[in-house]
Amino acid sequence: MTTPAHADTMEADTARLREMDARAAVIESTSRGSDGGQPTYEGLSGVVISASAICDVNGERGTLSYRGYDIGELACRATFEETAHLLWHGDLPSRQELDSLTARLTAERELNGAADLILSALPTHVEPMDALRTAVSSLTCNGTNGQDPGSMQEDQAICLVAKFPTIVARFYRRRHSLPPIAPRPDLSHAANFLYMVQGHEPTTLQAQTMDLAMLLMAEHGFNASTFAARVTAATLSDMYAAVTSAVGTLKGPLHGGANEQAMRMMLEIGEVANVAPYIDDALARKQRIMGFGHRVYRHSADPRAAYLRASLFDLCAESGDFHFYELATTIAEVVHAKKGLYPNVDFYAAPVLYLLGIPLELFVTVFAVSRVPGWTAHVMEQYANNKLIRPLSTYVGPENRVYCPIDDRGH
Ligand SMILES: CC(C)(COP(=O)(O)OP(=O)(O)OC[C@H]1O[C@@H](n2cnc3c(N)ncnc32)[C@H](O)[C@@H]1OP(=O)(O)O)[C@@H](O)C(=O)NCCC(=O)NCCS
Structure with missing residues (x-):
């Protein structure tokens, strides 16, 4: 029997299905080649x-801005903490x-x-990114859930940004049987992270870098991990x-995992003289060169790479x-000459993190520690x-x- 409530629901379902069909047509036509041929479904x-309104990633021009500020302007003048406020609130803080x-x-x-x-219960063979994911999900025990409006969301974003570095450093040190290091309130977010991992205070240049x-x-539009969060x-x-x-x-090698792979490649190449043969061989074997190419910056350089x-x-x-500078710039020149690809943020981030003394096993987690302000800004916007x-x-x-009974399946 169809009750009035059922009839309402059916009507609503029909309307929703029509809406979905219309959207599907838009998406399908967007996916078709210019000749209107078969859709290609290239990962959206x-x-x-x-x-x-958070971030403008312009692949054509090769530009990036957070809340209307060009990334170069922020890179030269702002701090990570200021940037977090900017991403969450839309304006630089007073x-x-x-x-x-x-x-x-x-x-x-x-x-x-x-x-x-x-973190103390996880076996030490667990990958740092897996430990991070597991510990982050436990932070919910702090309080109430996230769709609460206003200051509650900011409290949660602050909790996440603040605790990510401690989780990463704590598990890394446990993994290597090193004593935990308590956070230092007098250090900046970045300097304290380096301190908690390494056990000594970074130099001014290291902290600034x-x-x-x-x-x-910190932010890059609708990349895969941000999209997942939304x-x-x-x-x-x-x-x-x-x-x-x-x-x-973020953990996957086609997203955050590329910085670690890029560094492993640089270490494997070793010397400038080995660059061209190594890249030739990798391309001949149809291997992806980690730290090159980008879904959005297809025909221009990733603007973040120049600052790194x-x-x-x-x-x-x-x-x-200057060994790593010469090695990295030579690899970038050779890959561009042979494949037309530009380095992305991960390529130069890799030797920078390496020279800052970040262990390779933590590279992807550094990306995560950095991206939390962006993720949380997007969650609030959503x-x-x-x-x-x-x-x-x-x-x-x-x-x-037609369903076949299990004994009649013949395999
Ligand atoms: C980032 C990435 C996934 C974007 O991929 P995409 O937009 O889906 O581009 P496609 O995978 O369609 O690649 C297009 C072409 O460029 C080639 N290409 C793209 N990136 C490449 C790379 N890093 N090394 C070698 N070839 C690459 C592909 O093989 C393909 O060539 P083909 O048309 O001859 O088959 C891709 O460039 C990549 O795998 N890069 C390495 C991983 C990386 O650095 N990730 C961090 C991103 S910030």
Whole structure:
């Protein structure tokens, strides 16, 4: 029997299905080649999924801006903490706002009991990114869920940004049977991270370079991990769940994992003289050169790479050893000459992190530590104007099959 309530539901379902069909037609036409041929479904490449006021990634011009500020302007003048405020609130902080944010971040650095307990219970063979994902999901024990409005969301974002470095450093040191190092309230976010991993205070240049690298990686539009965070938030799940999804997505070698692979490649190449034969051989074997190519910056350089290349130069100048600068720039020249690809953010980030003394096993986690302000800004933007994210697929599997009892299947 169809009750009035059922009839309402059916009507609503029909309307929703019509809406979905219309959207599917848009997506399908976007996916078709210019000749209107078979759709290609290239991982949503070129498909605009939403409006956002956080970040402008312009692949044509090769530019990037956060909230209207060109990345070069921020790279030369802002700090990571200022950038977090900018991403969350849309404007750079006043002195008072920055002081307040810094104090709140510093106060939140220590882990809660649950995260600490989980990190000490994990076996040491667990990968740092897996430990990070597991511990981040436990931060929800801190309090209420994330779709609460206003200051509650900011509290959660601050908690996440503040605790990421402590989680990474704590598990790294446990993994290597080193005693844990408590966060130092007098150090900046970036300097404290280096301190908690290494056990000694970084030099001024090291702290500034780490801050810059983190600022450059803080946000990048609808990349895979941010998209994952927004998909999770769009179900009105909480901010910790959304950021946990993002960490899991960032882990893959085609996303955050590329910086570690790029560094391993540089170490394997070893000398400038080996660059051309190594790249020739890799390309002949159809291997991807990690740290090159980008889904959005297809015909231009990744604007973040130039600032990291300059930082690499500065670090080499401080030590007087230019080996990694020469090696990295030679690889970039050879790959561009042979394949037309530009280095992306991961390529120059790799030797920068290496020279900062970050262990290779932590490279991907550094990307995660840096990206939390961006992820959380997107989660807040998603909550502010939410619509469930639910795309469609075209079914291409078999149809009209008949169930066969298990004993009659013949295999
Ligand atoms: C980032 C990346 C996944 C973008 O991929 P995409 O937009 O899907 O581009 P495609 O995979 O369609 O590649 C297009 C072409 O460029 C080639 N290409 C792209 N990146 C390449 C790389 N790093 N090394 C060698 N060839 C590459 C592909 O082989 C393909 O060539 P083909 O048309 O001859 O087959 C891709 O460039 C890549 O795998 N890079 C290495 C991983 C990396 O550095 N990731 C960090 C991104 S910030």
